[in-house]
Amino acid sequence: MEREEDSLSARPALETEGLRFLHVTVGSLLASYGWYIVFSCILLYVVFQKLSARLRALRQRQLERAAASVEPDVVVKRQEALAAARLKMQEELNAQIEKHKEKLKQLEEEKRRQKIEMWDSMQEGKSYKGNAKKPQEEDSPGPSTSSVVVKRKSDRKPLRGGGYNPLSGEGGGSCSWRPGRRGPSSGG
Secondary structure, eight states: OHHHHHHHHHHHHHHHHHHHHHHHHHHHHHHHHHHHHHHHHHHHHHHHHHHHHHHHHHHHHHHHHHHHHHOHHHHHHHHHHHHHHHHHHHHHHHHHHHHHHHHHHHHHHHHHHHHHHHHHHHHHTOOSHHHHTOOOOTTOOSOOSOOOOOOOGGGSOOSSOTTOOTTTOOSOTTOOOOOOOOSOOOOO
């Protein structure tokens, strides 16, 4: 019986010795590398969160692709809508091209008509330069192709007074430039 009591009392001593050893080694490890362990745990947590979010997004995309490939009617409708939109845009482009060609043809016809008028006026002995800057004709009262309004120079207001000369240095207000001193520098 005494042996059993000795073995029982010896066990707690071994356990306490093991706990002390564990406490000393873990304590010294944390004392030496504690902050590194804390920061690495935080870093691992952040990386794990980012990767899990990316994995969720990847799974979601795979599910969407699987759903799209399962429903061929949706794919066919989408392709038909895309083809219809392309066809509509092409028709609009063709209409614009036709309008542009028509406008170019009208301008060409107008230039040809003006050349014929100038030739006729030259044959009659008149000056053809006067006809080149002819005002707009009254036979086309519709809107003109150019909205340029000719202003006379007398109607314009001058931007500055007549006596203004930017090189004179007068009338510039508080902003004036003065050249630097001539001669050698007096450095020392």
